[in-house]
Amino acid sequence: MNKGGQGGMPLEVQHIRSALLREFQHRISMDDFKKKDPKEHETALLSRAVSAKAARILADCNSDEAAAGVIDGRDDFGIDCVAFSASGSELWLIQAKWKDKGTAGFDTEAALKLVHGLKKFDNRDLDHFNERLQLLADRVHGVLRLPTCKVNLVVALMGDGRLSAETRNILDEAAQEFGGLGRTVEYQVVDQRDFHRAIREDLEPQPITLRATMDREWYTRETPFKAVIGEVSADQLASWYGGKGDGAEHEKGHGERLYDRNVRRSLGLTGVNQTMVDSMLEDPEGFLYRHNGITVQCDRIEQEYHSKRAVGQPTTLTLTNASVVNGAQTVTSAFRANEINPEAVAEAYILVRIISLEGAPEGFGRSITKATNTQNHMERRDFIAIDAVQSEIQKDFRLSLDKEYVFRRGELDPAPESGCSVTEAAMALACMHRDSSLAVRVKGSTNALWIEGPGGAYTRLFGQQPGAQQIWRAVQVFRIVRDQLTELRTKLAGRPAAVADNGALLVAHMVFQRIGRGSLDESDGEWNDVLAGVPEQVLAVLVCLISMVDTLFTSKSYVTSTFASQERCAQLVAAVLSMLEGGTGPESPMKRKALLEGAVQSRQRRPQTVRLLVDYEAIKDSTPLEYAPSAAEELAIGSWLDADPRRRRASWVNDRKTPILWEADGRRYSPTGLVSHIWNEADWKEQWSAVQGPKQWRVPGEGTLVEIAERLWRRIAAGDGMEDRNLE
Known part of the structure; x- marks a missing residue:
């Protein structure tokens, strides 16, 4: 160079x-x-x-x-x-x-x-x-x-x-x-x-040294390995993350490096973390009772006493090469709360378990990290299990419909024809609600379904207990809309596809409005007629929606943010429903399909890699191939491959089914089949379930089979004069 x-x-x-x-x-x-x-x-x-x-x-x-x-x-x-x-x-x-x-x-x-x-x-x-x-x-x-x-x-x-x-x-x-x-x-x-x-x-990763003062309750254990467990003020944890003052090294903030040995780093200001921040600020003295505490690993613990040398007396611990292995969200939340109100955070205490790895066997620290990060946690949805309304709905399903309704997390969802879960029911009811903002909120996160109180989605959907028949029929419509959109989505590309992806719940909302709530009370025969007409409703709504996004907000608008805006979605709903009800939309099925075809992608989908390469003879027979394992594969089976250099070599045969001739045994395989065969022969017990053979065999100097196929397809799509061939 x-x-x-x-x-x-x-x-x-x-x-x-x-x-x-x-x-x-x-x-x-x-x-x-x-x-x-x-x-x-x-x-x-x-x-x-x-x-x-x-x-x-x-x-x-x-x-x-x-x-x-x-x-x-x-x-x-x-x-x-x-x-x-x-x-x-x-x-x-x-x-x-x-x-x-x-x-x-x-x-x-x-x-x-x-x-x-x-x-x-x-x-x-x-x-x-x-x-x-x-x-x-x-x-x-x-x-x-x-x-x-x-x-x-x-x-x-x-x-x-x-x-x-x-x-x-x-x-x-x-x-x-x-x-x-x-x-x-x-x-x-x-x-x-x-x-x-x-x-x-x-080049020079520096170990982290932390200091923790325990001036209240604590105790220590010396065997088989040293550990200290006690209460540490939350402002100390905040200083570990963000630092304080300009003084000694122990006051320097370490940020995300604190969690280098953790299974994950902090998740930012999530809903759960915001709750912790609020808890520290609103009731700092009670925080200790509401929180499980954190775990810190270090290479060595050095202990100093402020006065009397005894358990329970104020002490300061110096932790060499320390890492927070469980509690990253807590430490980060303490830092965020400290930025808002340091005085309140100084009053909050957290139970801290400090474990020294000095003298511990290899793998001991990793086992602690794994164990402390595989504990159950509560989600907002879990709390609906104690809502009597859900038990009543479950009984109504069994008595009125002879179907299942599950609402506790961890229960298996019933088969589609046998019933539904509370999540599917809530999604359907949110789309059926006359207020389109519920569908918009649910699109952002299904956690929004379980918010209670004034304006909360859960209260608006289940506050007045809906009947089993109403829920079940709403779910039936929701499923048909979802399935029809999935089918239509395969025909779309680019911006129309983005509208179909991002506007799926809004389409369901508009279909429900077109059907009307009154139809949910129809006799079984009339209800079946309603269901039969849903696919046509989906097509009509989607065609109008694709057109209306550009009409109202221009073709340069961001599709994602449009469907994340409650105000814009309300405008779209009003405009699309008005168009369809006023007869200015695509009134006939043929016209709807014609309009939809205008949004269909114009180019063919790229055929499967091997088929494309063989049909266009992009690689000559007997062209040498080499195995290109990933770093993980190399680590796992590299020695086995090197034991016989022929195991890394093959040659190309223009055959759709078995185009790779492996030099090691003289037999022919598909790209994926050969990679799988190599893994089995090498006795790789931890091999992945997914195999991507065309990405793992390459022509030296030209790239992998996938890369060669992509270049070929781009030339075909550009129409550079290549002869037409049958790719079907």
Whole structure:
């Protein structure tokens, strides 16, 4: 790699440059820069490495995962890297800038490009992105389908990170326009200081030392391993997280590093955590009685006494290489509460169990972490089990309908024809309610179903006990709407598909309004006629809804935020129902289908990988293939593969069923079949249930079978003169 550019490069930038090249030079693809000037090649590589490093910092992923998310290049639409949270509910869209002198900036043009990329994601318009993004498309769709997904717009700069007011306004407006009711967009800047701090932590991770003063009740246990259990004031926990003052090391805040040995980090300000914050502030003295406490692990405990050396006397503990292994949410909540009212938090106490690993056998600490994080917790839904209304509904179902109705969490849902759960019933009743805001709230999170009190969904749905027949018929309609939308959704792409995804509950709400509550009391014969007409109602409503979103809010509006807004949804409901009732909508089934076909995706779905490659003879017979195991596979079966080099080698045969000839035994397999066979032969007992063979066999220098198929399909879709072939 070219070492030029060191002259005039600040020392901190030199450190970052060396670390980025060391970590990503052989991980990030630079095939599109092979013929470019060496300096241009290095600048592009460093820019991509900056985006990958930002992904590592924010998404807590490894180097290979970060590099796999780099999509920078042609058709990236302002997004250089995509990263995902381990839970699959959070997405980072990163744009990066590199400057040798550490002066990279981010102007309004760059911000508009990033927002443009966000809009394409929101509209599910991913087909025009490059092939690197196509490999991630399924994961992107999976995140965006979640009602509580979070999207982070990230500006990663080799500079001081300062943005102009105009640039910040653009990003602020994008965040406000997209977000709402569980779905959020935020933007953040990762600058030169963040990168330098990250590479220092990578090279020299510093152990955390904590100090805890127990001035009330506590006791200690010395065998078989030292442990101290006692009460610690909540403001001390807050200082562990955020620090206080400018003094000694023990007062320095450690943030999320406190939870390095925990199974998860803090979850932010969730509903449960907000309850803890409120509890500390409203009744600090009673907090100890309402909370289970936290567990801290450390390598060593050093104990000092303030006066008398005895159990129960005030003492201060110094915890070397400490980590909170259970109670991350509690510590973070203490920090948040302390920001609001330090005096109140100082009055709250928490039971803290501190365990020293000094002299403990290997694996002991991990077993503690696992055990303390597998305990049951209460959810809001659990409390409805003690509501007498639910027991009465259950009896009504059995007596009136001879069907099952389950409402306790943990009970198995009945078969669809045999009954329903309280969750399905509540969803159906929320959609049937004349107030569309209930359907909007439920879309944000099903937790909204169980809120009691004035205006709470649970009270509005079950406050006056609904009859079993009303609930069951509402569930029947809800199921038909859901199934019909699923069928119609397969025919849609892009913005119409996004409307169908995000507006599903609103469609159900409008179908219920079209049917009318009175029909729920019809005789069985007449009710069957009502059910038979529901699919046609769904089609009519969906067609009008797709059109009305653009009519009311323009084609540039964010689909997600539109359906997260109670006000906008109310406007849509009024407009669609008025159109259908006034006869200005698609009045005939044929016209409805014709309008729907206008929203149907114009291009074919890509055929299955092997079929496409064989039918177009994209790979010549006898072309060498090599096995490309993941890091986890390599660790598990790498020794077995290396014992016979032929186990990693194969060749291609143009056959739809068994196109891979394995060199190790001379037999032919499907890509997935061969990977599964290798795992079994290697006796990998912890192998995954899911096998993705086409992604695990590659042609040297050309990529995996999936990557080759994606490139081929893009050429076919572009109509570059390839002959037509039968892909059916």
